Amino acid sequence: MSVSIPGGEFLTGSLDVISQSLTIPVLVILLIIVVISIITLGGVISEYTSRKKVPVGTVRDLIYKINSAASVDELKSIIESAEIPKSQKKVLTEIASSSALDNNSREAxxxxxxxxxxxKTDKTLQKTDIITRVGPTLGLMGTLIPMGPGLAALGAGDVNTLAESLTLAFNTTIVGIGSGALCYVIGKIRSGWYDRYLSDLDALSDAVLDYMNKQ
Known part of the structure; x- marks a missing residue:
């Protein structure tokens, strides 16, 4: 029913066309989100099985070894033999190889x-963060968009169209909220891993940096 203002029928008709035209894009994006969520779940399972778990004691002992190294070459050997991720070894080795730099440049x-x-960790978490926020929003859009034709069909006594609209509405809600919840859990798990990883890297890089600055 159009609003009782001049041009009301045109305005409401335009809004109806716009809202209904969003149905296909919303459904397509929701399907893409589901695929990305499933791939991300597989990725986090693979990451869990392959990631190197570094106890606090290992980091503590490594800091002591770094501090007691007799030379830069021994320092590099300690880093290379340490039970830490390869990416951390790469960073620490590059800092240990910066003997040609002065203290300020080395710190930089x-x-x-x-x-x-x-x-790199932020980029990995960004994908799940986006889905966590966008998934439920698209699910809500997918719920509300079919409700217009469904209510119109109810007024006309078309029960079949109403049933189809309600089915689509419920499906999009489930998919949107489910994808958002899954990516929220994945993001929380990865965030804990990466916070620990960066904390270890920060402590170890400070230890190597202090050693190099004393040389």
């Missing part, structure tokens, strides 16, 4: 290398 290099690792 270490800071940049650690920031780069932070950017």
């Amino acid at each position: 290099l270490a800071r940049k290398l650690v920031e780069y690792e932070e950017e």
Whole structure:
């Protein structure tokens, strides 16, 4: 029913066309989100089975070894034989190889290398963060869009169209909320892993940096 203002029929008709035209894009994006969520779930399972778990004691002992190294070559050997992820070894080795730099430049290099690792983790978490926020929103859109034709069909006594609209509405709600919830859990799990990873890297890079600055 159009509003009782001049041009009301045109305005409500335009809004109806716009809202209904969003049905296909919303459904397509929801399907893409489901696929991405499933792939991400597989990725986090694979990451869990392959990631190197580093106890606090290992980091503590490594800091002591770094501090007691007799030379830069021994420091590099300690880093290479340490039971830490390869990406951490790469950063620490690069800091240990910066003997040609002065203290300020070496600190800048270490800071940049650690920031780069932070950017990589942020990029990994960004995908799940987006789905966590967008998934339920699209699910709500997919719920409300079919309700217009469904209510109109109810007024006309068309029960079949109403049933189809309600089915579509419920399905999109489930998919949107389910994908958002799954990615929220995945994001929380990965965030804990990466916070620990960056904390270890920050402590170890500071230890290597202090050693190099004393040389």
